Amino acid sequence: MKPNRLFHRAALLLLALVLVLVSGGASAVEPAATHAKHYVCPPCAQPCDAKVHDKPGTCPLCGMKLVEQQEAAAPAPPRKKVAILIFNGVEIIDYTGPYEVFGGANYDVFTVAETRAPVTTAMGMTVVPKHAFADAPQADVVVVPGGGVTEAQHSAPTLAWVKQQSTRVQQLMSVCNGAFILANAGLLDGLSATTTYINLEKFQAAFPKVKVVDDQRFVDNGRIITTAGLAAGIDGALHVVSKLDGLGLAQRVALAGEYDWRPRASFVRAALADRLIPQVDVDALGDWDIASTEGGTDRWELVLEGRSALSATQLMTQLGQGLAAGRWTRLEPASASAASPLRSDWRFSGRKGEPWTGVLTLQPRPGAAGQYTAKLAIARAG
Incomplete structure:
Protein backbone atom coordinates (compact mmCIF):
# COMPACT_ATOMS: atom_id res chain seq x y z
CA MET A 1 0.00 0.00 0.00
CA LYS A 2 1.31 3.42 -0.90
CA PRO A 3 2.43 5.74 1.90
CA ASN A 4 -0.14 8.45 1.06
CA ARG A 5 -2.98 5.94 1.39
CA LEU A 6 -1.60 4.73 4.68
CA PHE A 7 -1.40 8.31 5.83
CA HIS A 8 -4.97 9.01 4.70
CA ARG A 9 -6.32 5.91 6.47
CA ALA A 10 -4.47 6.78 9.66
CA ALA A 11 -5.92 10.26 9.53
CA LEU A 12 -9.43 8.90 9.21
CA LEU A 13 -8.89 6.53 12.13
CA LEU A 14 -7.53 9.36 14.25
CA LEU A 15 -10.50 11.58 13.39
CA ALA A 16 -12.94 8.80 14.32
CA LEU A 17 -11.12 8.28 17.62
CA VAL A 18 -11.31 12.00 18.41
CA LEU A 19 -15.05 12.03 17.68
CA VAL A 20 -15.59 9.06 19.99
CA LEU A 21 -13.57 10.66 22.75
CA VAL A 22 -15.39 13.97 22.36
CA SER A 23 -18.78 12.27 22.32
CA GLY A 24 -17.97 10.05 25.28
CA GLY A 25 -16.40 12.88 27.20
CA ALA A 26 -19.42 15.06 26.70
CA SER A 27 -21.71 12.39 28.02
CA ALA A 28 -19.33 11.78 30.88
CA VAL A 29 -19.21 15.38 32.03
CA GLU A 30 -22.87 16.17 31.37
CA PRO A 31 -24.17 14.89 34.71
CA ALA A 32 -21.53 16.87 36.55
CA ALA A 33 -22.59 20.03 34.71
CA THR A 34 -26.19 19.63 35.88
CA HIS A 35 -26.51 21.31 39.25
CA ALA A 36 -29.31 20.67 41.74
CA LYS A 37 -31.61 23.65 42.18
CA HIS A 38 -31.47 25.64 45.40
CA TYR A 39 -34.14 27.90 46.81
CA VAL A 40 -34.16 30.96 49.06
CA CYS A 41 -36.80 33.34 50.35
CA PRO A 42 -37.02 36.79 48.74
CA PRO A 43 -35.00 39.36 50.72
CA CYS A 44 -36.96 40.29 53.83
CA ALA A 45 -34.21 41.71 56.07
CA GLN A 46 -34.45 38.67 58.36
CA PRO A 47 -31.85 35.99 59.24
CA CYS A 48 -33.64 33.58 56.93
CA ASP A 49 -32.30 35.58 53.96
CA ALA A 50 -29.04 33.60 54.36
CA LYS A 51 -30.68 30.15 54.45
CA VAL A 52 -30.64 27.93 51.36
CA HIS A 53 -33.23 25.19 50.80
CA ASP A 54 -33.08 22.12 48.56
CA LYS A 55 -36.79 22.09 47.75
CA PRO A 56 -39.39 24.69 46.76
CA GLY A 57 -42.10 25.73 49.19
CA THR A 58 -42.37 28.46 51.80
CA CYS A 59 -39.75 29.75 54.19
CA PRO A 60 -40.32 28.15 57.61
CA LEU A 61 -39.24 31.37 59.33
CA CYS A 62 -40.89 34.25 57.47
CA GLY A 63 -43.55 32.33 55.52
CA MET A 64 -42.68 33.85 52.14
CA LYS A 65 -42.72 31.71 48.99
CA LEU A 66 -39.26 30.38 48.17
CA VAL A 67 -37.71 31.27 44.80
CA GLU A 68 -34.77 29.82 42.90
CA GLN A 69 -31.46 31.15 44.16
CA GLN A 70 -30.48 32.43 40.72
CA GLU A 71 -33.80 34.26 40.44
CA ALA A 72 -33.29 35.87 43.84
CA ALA A 73 -29.81 37.00 42.80
CA ALA A 74 -31.21 38.82 39.78
CA PRO A 75 -31.90 42.55 40.20
CA ALA A 76 -35.25 42.86 41.93
CA PRO A 77 -37.87 45.42 40.90
CA PRO A 78 -38.20 48.36 43.28
CA ARG A 79 -40.20 47.48 46.41
CA LYS A 80 -43.37 49.43 47.03
CA LEU A 272 -73.89 44.60 66.64
CA ALA A 273 -77.07 44.98 68.68
CA ASP A 274 -75.39 46.16 71.89
CA ARG A 275 -75.05 49.60 70.32
CA LEU A 276 -78.80 49.99 70.86
CA ILE A 277 -78.49 49.68 74.65
CA PRO A 278 -78.56 53.11 76.35
CA GLN A 279 -75.50 54.14 78.32
CA VAL A 280 -76.69 53.73 81.91
CA ASP A 281 -74.26 54.85 84.62
CA VAL A 282 -74.36 51.68 86.71
CA ASP A 283 -71.24 52.73 88.61
CA ALA A 284 -73.35 55.40 90.28
CA LEU A 285 -75.60 52.63 91.60
CA GLY A 286 -72.89 50.52 93.24
CA ASP A 287 -69.91 48.38 92.30
CA TRP A 288 -70.62 46.34 89.15
CA ASP A 289 -68.74 44.05 86.78
CA ILE A 290 -69.75 42.60 83.41
CA ALA A 291 -70.24 38.87 83.90
CA SER A 292 -70.96 38.21 80.23
CA THR A 293 -71.97 40.02 77.06
CA GLU A 294 -72.79 38.29 73.79
CA GLY A 295 -75.06 38.36 70.79
CA GLY A 296 -75.11 39.48 67.18
CA THR A 297 -76.95 41.87 64.90
CA ASP A 298 -80.45 40.66 65.90
CA ARG A 299 -80.06 40.01 69.63
CA TRP A 300 -77.91 40.78 72.64
CA GLU A 301 -77.68 39.69 76.25
CA LEU A 302 -75.79 41.61 78.92
CA VAL A 303 -75.29 40.21 82.44
CA LEU A 304 -73.95 42.34 85.30
CA GLU A 305 -72.97 41.24 88.78
CA GLY A 306 -72.36 43.61 91.65
CA ARG A 307 -73.24 45.03 95.01
CA SER A 308 -75.31 48.07 95.91
CA ALA A 309 -76.63 49.81 99.00
CA LEU A 310 -79.95 50.25 97.17
CA SER A 311 -82.80 47.82 97.55
CA ALA A 312 -83.88 45.67 94.60
CA THR A 313 -86.89 47.92 94.00
CA GLN A 314 -84.75 51.05 94.06
CA LEU A 315 -82.26 49.49 91.68
CA MET A 316 -84.97 48.54 89.20
CA THR A 317 -86.35 52.07 89.35
CA GLN A 318 -82.94 53.62 88.66
CA LEU A 319 -82.12 51.19 85.86
CA GLY A 320 -85.52 51.77 84.29
CA GLN A 321 -85.01 55.51 84.34
CA GLY A 322 -81.74 55.03 82.46
CA LEU A 323 -83.45 52.95 79.76
CA ALA A 324 -86.29 55.45 79.46
CA ALA A 325 -83.73 58.22 78.96
CA GLY A 326 -82.59 56.28 75.91
CA ARG A 327 -86.10 56.59 74.43
CA TRP A 328 -87.17 53.13 75.48
CA THR A 329 -90.84 52.66 76.39
CA ARG A 330 -91.80 50.43 79.30
CA LEU A 331 -94.65 47.99 78.64
CA GLU A 332 -97.35 47.47 81.21
CA PRO A 333 -97.66 43.85 82.44
CA ALA A 334 -100.46 41.82 80.86
CA SER A 335 -102.14 41.33 84.23
CA ALA A 336 -101.71 42.29 87.84
CA SER A 337 -100.44 38.82 88.67
CA ALA A 338 -97.70 39.17 86.06
CA ALA A 339 -96.36 42.36 87.64
CA SER A 340 -92.96 41.89 89.26
CA PRO A 341 -90.69 44.50 90.82
CA LEU A 342 -87.73 42.46 89.56
CA ARG A 343 -88.70 42.41 85.86
CA SER A 344 -89.61 45.05 83.32
CA ASP A 345 -90.44 44.72 79.61
CA TRP A 346 -89.57 47.34 77.05
CA ARG A 347 -89.90 48.30 73.40
CA PHE A 348 -87.81 50.65 71.30
CA SER A 349 -86.76 51.33 67.71
CA GLY A 350 -83.55 50.35 65.98
CA ARG A 351 -81.32 52.62 63.90
CA LYS A 352 -83.58 52.27 60.87
CA GLY A 353 -86.85 52.42 62.79
CA GLU A 354 -87.33 48.65 63.08
CA PRO A 355 -89.09 47.41 66.26
CA TRP A 356 -87.11 45.85 69.13
CA THR A 357 -88.04 44.44 72.52
CA GLY A 358 -86.10 44.19 75.75
CA VAL A 359 -86.41 42.43 79.10
CA LEU A 360 -84.64 43.63 82.24
CA THR A 361 -84.45 41.33 85.26
CA LEU A 362 -82.77 41.73 88.64
CA GLN A 363 -81.99 38.76 90.89
CA PRO A 364 -80.70 39.15 94.48
CA ARG A 365 -77.91 36.67 95.18
CA PRO A 366 -79.00 34.17 97.85
CA GLY A 367 -77.20 34.54 101.16
CA ALA A 368 -75.34 37.68 100.04
CA ALA A 369 -77.01 40.85 101.24
CA GLY A 370 -76.80 43.76 98.81
CA GLN A 371 -75.45 41.62 95.95
CA TYR A 372 -77.33 41.27 92.67
CA THR A 373 -77.30 39.83 89.17
CA ALA A 374 -78.88 42.06 86.52
CA LYS A 375 -79.66 40.80 83.01
CA LEU A 376 -80.79 42.74 79.99
CA ALA A 377 -81.85 40.81 76.90
CA ILE A 378 -82.90 42.56 73.69
CA ALA A 379 -84.08 41.16 70.37
CA ARG A 380 -85.38 42.40 67.06
CA ALA A 381 -89.18 42.00 66.98
CA GLY A 382 -90.83 40.04 64.20
Whole structure:
Protein backbone atom coordinates (compact mmCIF):
# COMPACT_ATOMS: atom_id res chain seq x y z
CA MET A 1 0.00 0.00 0.00
CA LYS A 2 1.31 3.42 -0.90
CA PRO A 3 2.43 5.74 1.90
CA ASN A 4 -0.14 8.45 1.06
CA ARG A 5 -2.98 5.94 1.39
CA LEU A 6 -1.60 4.73 4.68
CA PHE A 7 -1.40 8.31 5.83
CA HIS A 8 -4.97 9.01 4.70
CA ARG A 9 -6.32 5.91 6.47
CA ALA A 10 -4.47 6.78 9.66
CA ALA A 11 -5.92 10.26 9.53
CA LEU A 12 -9.43 8.90 9.21
CA LEU A 13 -8.89 6.53 12.13
CA LEU A 14 -7.53 9.36 14.25
CA LEU A 15 -10.50 11.58 13.39
CA ALA A 16 -12.94 8.80 14.32
CA LEU A 17 -11.12 8.28 17.62
CA VAL A 18 -11.31 12.00 18.41
CA LEU A 19 -15.05 12.03 17.68
CA VAL A 20 -15.59 9.06 19.99
CA LEU A 21 -13.57 10.66 22.75
CA VAL A 22 -15.39 13.97 22.36
CA SER A 23 -18.78 12.27 22.32
CA GLY A 24 -17.97 10.05 25.28
CA GLY A 25 -16.40 12.88 27.20
CA ALA A 26 -19.42 15.06 26.70
CA SER A 27 -21.71 12.39 28.02
CA ALA A 28 -19.33 11.78 30.88
CA VAL A 29 -19.21 15.38 32.03
CA GLU A 30 -22.87 16.17 31.37
CA PRO A 31 -24.17 14.89 34.71
CA ALA A 32 -21.53 16.87 36.55
CA ALA A 33 -22.59 20.03 34.71
CA THR A 34 -26.19 19.63 35.88
CA HIS A 35 -26.51 21.31 39.25
CA ALA A 36 -29.31 20.67 41.74
CA LYS A 37 -31.61 23.65 42.18
CA HIS A 38 -31.47 25.64 45.40
CA TYR A 39 -34.14 27.90 46.81
CA VAL A 40 -34.16 30.96 49.06
CA CYS A 41 -36.80 33.34 50.35
CA PRO A 42 -37.02 36.79 48.74
CA PRO A 43 -35.00 39.36 50.72
CA CYS A 44 -36.96 40.29 53.83
CA ALA A 45 -34.21 41.71 56.07
CA GLN A 46 -34.45 38.67 58.36
CA PRO A 47 -31.85 35.99 59.24
CA CYS A 48 -33.64 33.58 56.93
CA ASP A 49 -32.30 35.58 53.96
CA ALA A 50 -29.04 33.60 54.36
CA LYS A 51 -30.68 30.15 54.45
CA VAL A 52 -30.64 27.93 51.36
CA HIS A 53 -33.23 25.19 50.80
CA ASP A 54 -33.08 22.12 48.56
CA LYS A 55 -36.79 22.09 47.75
CA PRO A 56 -39.39 24.69 46.76
CA GLY A 57 -42.10 25.73 49.19
CA THR A 58 -42.37 28.46 51.80
CA CYS A 59 -39.75 29.75 54.19
CA PRO A 60 -40.32 28.15 57.61
CA LEU A 61 -39.24 31.37 59.33
CA CYS A 62 -40.89 34.25 57.47
CA GLY A 63 -43.55 32.33 55.52
CA MET A 64 -42.68 33.85 52.14
CA LYS A 65 -42.72 31.71 48.99
CA LEU A 66 -39.26 30.38 48.17
CA VAL A 67 -37.71 31.27 44.80
CA GLU A 68 -34.77 29.82 42.90
CA GLN A 69 -31.46 31.15 44.16
CA GLN A 70 -30.48 32.43 40.72
CA GLU A 71 -33.80 34.26 40.44
CA ALA A 72 -33.29 35.87 43.84
CA ALA A 73 -29.81 37.00 42.80
CA ALA A 74 -31.21 38.82 39.78
CA PRO A 75 -31.90 42.55 40.20
CA ALA A 76 -35.25 42.86 41.93
CA PRO A 77 -37.87 45.42 40.90
CA PRO A 78 -38.20 48.36 43.28
CA ARG A 79 -40.20 47.48 46.41
CA LYS A 80 -43.37 49.43 47.03
CA LYS A 81 -42.94 51.97 49.81
CA VAL A 82 -45.46 52.33 52.64
CA ALA A 83 -45.35 55.34 54.96
CA ILE A 84 -47.20 54.95 58.26
CA LEU A 85 -47.99 58.14 60.12
CA ILE A 86 -47.40 58.05 63.88
CA PHE A 87 -48.01 60.70 66.54
CA ASN A 88 -48.37 61.00 70.29
CA GLY A 89 -51.34 58.88 71.34
CA VAL A 90 -51.38 56.71 68.21
CA GLU A 91 -53.17 53.39 68.77
CA ILE A 92 -50.67 50.52 68.65
CA ILE A 93 -52.63 47.97 66.62
CA ASP A 94 -53.81 50.70 64.24
CA TYR A 95 -50.30 51.13 62.86
CA THR A 96 -48.56 47.85 63.73
CA GLY A 97 -51.31 45.69 62.20
CA PRO A 98 -50.93 47.26 58.73
CA TYR A 99 -47.14 47.37 59.25
CA GLU A 100 -47.12 43.57 59.67
CA VAL A 101 -49.29 43.06 56.58
CA PHE A 102 -47.30 45.29 54.26
CA GLY A 103 -44.01 43.96 55.60
CA GLY A 104 -45.25 40.41 54.98
CA ALA A 105 -45.94 41.42 51.38
CA ASN A 106 -42.27 42.47 51.11
CA TYR A 107 -43.08 46.16 50.87
CA ASP A 108 -40.61 48.73 52.21
CA VAL A 109 -42.45 49.99 55.31
CA PHE A 110 -41.39 52.93 57.47
CA THR A 111 -42.85 55.25 60.09
CA VAL A 112 -43.05 58.99 59.61
CA ALA A 113 -43.98 61.84 61.94
CA GLU A 114 -43.85 65.59 62.11
CA THR A 115 -40.33 65.32 63.59
CA ARG A 116 -37.98 62.48 64.51
CA ALA A 117 -38.58 63.02 68.21
CA PRO A 118 -39.74 59.88 70.07
CA VAL A 119 -43.50 59.32 70.03
CA THR A 120 -45.48 57.95 72.97
CA THR A 121 -48.29 55.72 71.76
CA ALA A 122 -51.51 54.79 73.49
CA MET A 123 -50.66 52.48 76.41
CA GLY A 124 -47.21 54.04 76.76
CA MET A 125 -45.05 52.45 74.04
CA THR A 126 -42.16 54.67 72.94
CA VAL A 127 -41.41 54.70 69.20
CA VAL A 128 -38.76 56.64 67.28
CA PRO A 129 -40.03 57.64 63.81
CA LYS A 130 -37.75 56.60 60.98
CA HIS A 131 -38.48 59.76 59.01
CA ALA A 132 -39.85 63.23 59.52
CA PHE A 133 -42.19 64.83 56.99
CA ALA A 134 -39.26 66.83 55.60
CA ASP A 135 -37.03 63.84 54.74
CA ALA A 136 -39.49 61.01 54.13
CA PRO A 137 -39.13 59.29 50.74
CA GLN A 138 -42.14 59.36 48.48
CA ALA A 139 -44.39 56.42 49.32
CA ASP A 140 -46.79 54.40 47.20
CA VAL A 141 -49.13 53.84 50.15
CA VAL A 142 -49.78 56.03 53.19
CA VAL A 143 -51.50 54.73 56.33
CA VAL A 144 -53.12 57.18 58.77
CA PRO A 145 -53.94 55.36 62.03
CA GLY A 146 -56.15 56.52 64.87
CA GLY A 147 -55.97 56.63 68.64
CA GLY A 148 -55.60 59.89 70.53
CA VAL A 149 -56.09 62.09 67.48
CA THR A 150 -57.09 65.30 69.29
CA GLU A 151 -53.81 67.03 68.48
CA ALA A 152 -53.00 65.24 65.22
CA GLN A 153 -56.31 66.06 63.56
CA HIS A 154 -55.73 69.77 64.10
CA SER A 155 -51.96 69.83 63.43
CA ALA A 156 -51.33 72.10 60.43
CA PRO A 157 -48.10 70.28 59.37
CA THR A 158 -49.81 66.88 59.67
CA LEU A 159 -52.86 67.94 57.68
CA ALA A 160 -50.68 69.56 55.02
CA TRP A 161 -48.54 66.44 54.66
CA VAL A 162 -51.56 64.11 54.45
CA LYS A 163 -53.25 66.34 51.90
CA GLN A 164 -50.07 66.51 49.82
CA GLN A 165 -49.65 62.73 49.93
CA SER A 166 -53.25 62.17 48.81
CA THR A 167 -52.32 63.45 45.34
CA ARG A 168 -49.11 61.42 45.06
CA VAL A 169 -49.79 57.95 46.42
CA GLN A 170 -51.56 55.01 44.88
CA GLN A 171 -53.50 54.34 48.09
CA LEU A 172 -54.26 56.44 51.16
CA MET A 173 -55.80 54.46 54.03
CA SER A 174 -57.05 55.54 57.44
CA VAL A 175 -57.63 53.19 60.36
CA CYS A 176 -60.13 53.72 63.17
CA ASN A 177 -60.61 57.39 64.05
CA GLY A 178 -57.69 58.27 61.80
CA ALA A 179 -60.61 59.11 59.50
CA PHE A 180 -60.95 62.35 61.50
CA ILE A 181 -57.49 63.36 60.23
CA LEU A 182 -58.47 62.71 56.62
CA ALA A 183 -61.76 64.53 57.10
CA ASN A 184 -60.10 67.55 58.69
CA ALA A 185 -57.76 67.64 55.68
CA GLY A 186 -60.88 67.93 53.50
CA LEU A 187 -60.27 64.60 51.79
CA LEU A 188 -63.55 62.85 52.61
CA ASP A 189 -66.13 65.44 51.54
CA GLY A 190 -68.68 63.79 49.27
CA LEU A 191 -67.24 60.31 49.91
CA SER A 192 -68.42 57.31 51.90
CA ALA A 193 -66.31 56.57 54.96
CA THR A 194 -66.29 54.67 58.22
CA THR A 195 -64.52 54.81 61.55
CA THR A 196 -64.52 53.02 64.88
CA TYR A 197 -68.04 52.21 66.07
CA ILE A 198 -68.04 54.44 69.15
CA ASN A 199 -67.22 57.48 66.99
CA LEU A 200 -69.73 57.05 64.18
CA GLU A 201 -72.29 59.56 65.46
CA LYS A 202 -69.59 62.04 66.42
CA PHE A 203 -67.99 61.64 63.00
CA GLN A 204 -71.25 62.28 61.17
CA ALA A 205 -72.03 65.33 63.29
CA ALA A 206 -68.56 66.81 62.76
CA PHE A 207 -68.44 66.14 59.02
CA PRO A 208 -71.96 66.31 57.53
CA LYS A 209 -70.57 66.21 53.96
CA VAL A 210 -69.31 62.66 54.55
CA LYS A 211 -71.63 59.68 54.02
CA VAL A 212 -70.91 57.64 57.14
CA VAL A 213 -71.08 53.86 56.73
CA ASP A 214 -71.68 51.62 59.75
CA ASP A 215 -71.99 48.16 58.21
CA GLN A 216 -68.59 47.63 56.52
CA ARG A 217 -65.13 46.83 57.91
CA PHE A 218 -63.59 49.07 55.27
CA VAL A 219 -64.88 51.46 52.62
CA ASP A 220 -63.03 51.73 49.31
CA ASN A 221 -63.43 54.97 47.35
CA GLY A 222 -60.68 54.11 44.89
CA ARG A 223 -57.58 56.00 45.96
CA ILE A 224 -58.87 56.60 49.52
CA ILE A 225 -59.84 53.78 51.88
CA THR A 226 -61.17 54.11 55.43
CA THR A 227 -61.49 51.23 57.87
CA ALA A 228 -63.37 50.60 61.07
CA GLY A 229 -61.55 50.30 64.38
CA LEU A 230 -58.40 48.54 65.49
CA ALA A 231 -58.08 45.08 63.86
CA ALA A 232 -60.14 46.26 60.86
CA GLY A 233 -56.94 48.00 59.76
CA ILE A 234 -55.48 44.56 59.04
CA ASP A 235 -58.39 43.84 56.71
CA GLY A 236 -57.90 47.18 55.00
CA ALA A 237 -54.17 46.57 54.52
CA LEU A 238 -54.79 43.11 53.05
CA HIS A 239 -57.33 44.69 50.71
CA VAL A 240 -54.71 47.20 49.56
CA VAL A 241 -52.21 44.40 48.92
CA SER A 242 -54.81 42.53 46.87
CA LYS A 243 -55.47 45.66 44.80
CA LEU A 244 -51.81 46.38 44.14
CA ASP A 245 -50.40 42.86 43.76
CA GLY A 246 -53.27 40.40 43.54
CA LEU A 247 -55.56 38.41 45.78
CA GLY A 248 -53.11 35.49 45.94
CA LEU A 249 -50.39 37.53 47.63
CA ALA A 250 -52.85 38.98 50.13
CA GLN A 251 -54.08 35.50 50.97
CA ARG A 252 -50.52 34.22 51.44
CA VAL A 253 -49.74 37.13 53.77
CA ALA A 254 -52.87 36.42 55.82
CA LEU A 255 -52.03 32.72 56.07
CA ALA A 256 -48.43 33.43 57.06
CA GLY A 257 -49.74 35.72 59.79
CA GLU A 258 -52.29 33.09 60.91
CA TYR A 259 -55.04 35.64 60.33
CA ASP A 260 -58.51 34.41 59.40
CA TRP A 261 -59.03 36.89 56.60
CA ARG A 262 -62.47 36.91 55.06
CA PRO A 263 -62.74 39.73 52.53
CA ARG A 264 -66.53 39.46 52.47
CA ALA A 265 -66.95 38.86 56.21
CA SER A 266 -70.24 40.02 57.68
CA PHE A 267 -68.79 40.86 61.10
CA VAL A 268 -68.85 44.60 61.67
CA ARG A 269 -68.55 45.86 65.22
CA ALA A 270 -70.77 48.86 64.58
CA ALA A 271 -73.66 46.65 63.42
CA LEU A 272 -73.89 44.60 66.64
CA ALA A 273 -77.07 44.98 68.68
CA ASP A 274 -75.39 46.16 71.89
CA ARG A 275 -75.05 49.60 70.32
CA LEU A 276 -78.80 49.99 70.86
CA ILE A 277 -78.49 49.68 74.65
CA PRO A 278 -78.56 53.11 76.35
CA GLN A 279 -75.50 54.14 78.32
CA VAL A 280 -76.69 53.73 81.91
CA ASP A 281 -74.26 54.85 84.62
CA VAL A 282 -74.36 51.68 86.71
CA ASP A 283 -71.24 52.73 88.61
CA ALA A 284 -73.35 55.40 90.28
CA LEU A 285 -75.60 52.63 91.60
CA GLY A 286 -72.89 50.52 93.24
CA ASP A 287 -69.91 48.38 92.30
CA TRP A 288 -70.62 46.34 89.15
CA ASP A 289 -68.74 44.05 86.78
CA ILE A 290 -69.75 42.60 83.41
CA ALA A 291 -70.24 38.87 83.90
CA SER A 292 -70.96 38.21 80.23
CA THR A 293 -71.97 40.02 77.06
CA GLU A 294 -72.79 38.29 73.79
CA GLY A 295 -75.06 38.36 70.79
CA GLY A 296 -75.11 39.48 67.18
CA THR A 297 -76.95 41.87 64.90
CA ASP A 298 -80.45 40.66 65.90
CA ARG A 299 -80.06 40.01 69.63
CA TRP A 300 -77.91 40.78 72.64
CA GLU A 301 -77.68 39.69 76.25
CA LEU A 302 -75.79 41.61 78.92
CA VAL A 303 -75.29 40.21 82.44
CA LEU A 304 -73.95 42.34 85.30
CA GLU A 305 -72.97 41.24 88.78
CA GLY A 306 -72.36 43.61 91.65
CA ARG A 307 -73.24 45.03 95.01
CA SER A 308 -75.31 48.07 95.91
CA ALA A 309 -76.63 49.81 99.00
CA LEU A 310 -79.95 50.25 97.17
CA SER A 311 -82.80 47.82 97.55
CA ALA A 312 -83.88 45.67 94.60
CA THR A 313 -86.89 47.92 94.00
CA GLN A 314 -84.75 51.05 94.06
CA LEU A 315 -82.26 49.49 91.68
CA MET A 316 -84.97 48.54 89.20
CA THR A 317 -86.35 52.07 89.35
CA GLN A 318 -82.94 53.62 88.66
CA LEU A 319 -82.12 51.19 85.86
CA GLY A 320 -85.52 51.77 84.29
CA GLN A 321 -85.01 55.51 84.34
CA GLY A 322 -81.74 55.03 82.46
CA LEU A 323 -83.45 52.95 79.76
CA ALA A 324 -86.29 55.45 79.46
CA ALA A 325 -83.73 58.22 78.96
CA GLY A 326 -82.59 56.28 75.91
CA ARG A 327 -86.10 56.59 74.43
CA TRP A 328 -87.17 53.13 75.48
CA THR A 329 -90.84 52.66 76.39
CA ARG A 330 -91.80 50.43 79.30
CA LEU A 331 -94.65 47.99 78.64
CA GLU A 332 -97.35 47.47 81.21
CA PRO A 333 -97.66 43.85 82.44
CA ALA A 334 -100.46 41.82 80.86
CA SER A 335 -102.14 41.33 84.23
CA ALA A 336 -101.71 42.29 87.84
CA SER A 337 -100.44 38.82 88.67
CA ALA A 338 -97.70 39.17 86.06
CA ALA A 339 -96.36 42.36 87.64
CA SER A 340 -92.96 41.89 89.26
CA PRO A 341 -90.69 44.50 90.82
CA LEU A 342 -87.73 42.46 89.56
CA ARG A 343 -88.70 42.41 85.86
CA SER A 344 -89.61 45.05 83.32
CA ASP A 345 -90.44 44.72 79.61
CA TRP A 346 -89.57 47.34 77.05
CA ARG A 347 -89.90 48.30 73.40
CA PHE A 348 -87.81 50.65 71.30
CA SER A 349 -86.76 51.33 67.71
CA GLY A 350 -83.55 50.35 65.98
CA ARG A 351 -81.32 52.62 63.90
CA LYS A 352 -83.58 52.27 60.87
CA GLY A 353 -86.85 52.42 62.79
CA GLU A 354 -87.33 48.65 63.08
CA PRO A 355 -89.09 47.41 66.26
CA TRP A 356 -87.11 45.85 69.13
CA THR A 357 -88.04 44.44 72.52
CA GLY A 358 -86.10 44.19 75.75
CA VAL A 359 -86.41 42.43 79.10
CA LEU A 360 -84.64 43.63 82.24
CA THR A 361 -84.45 41.33 85.26
CA LEU A 362 -82.77 41.73 88.64
CA GLN A 363 -81.99 38.76 90.89
CA PRO A 364 -80.70 39.15 94.48
CA ARG A 365 -77.91 36.67 95.18
CA PRO A 366 -79.00 34.17 97.85
CA GLY A 367 -77.20 34.54 101.16
CA ALA A 368 -75.34 37.68 100.04
CA ALA A 369 -77.01 40.85 101.24
CA GLY A 370 -76.80 43.76 98.81
CA GLN A 371 -75.45 41.62 95.95
CA TYR A 372 -77.33 41.27 92.67
CA THR A 373 -77.30 39.83 89.17
CA ALA A 374 -78.88 42.06 86.52
CA LYS A 375 -79.66 40.80 83.01
CA LEU A 376 -80.79 42.74 79.99
CA ALA A 377 -81.85 40.81 76.90
CA ILE A 378 -82.90 42.56 73.69
CA ALA A 379 -84.08 41.16 70.37
CA ARG A 380 -85.38 42.40 67.06
CA ALA A 381 -89.18 42.00 66.98
CA GLY A 382 -90.83 40.04 64.20
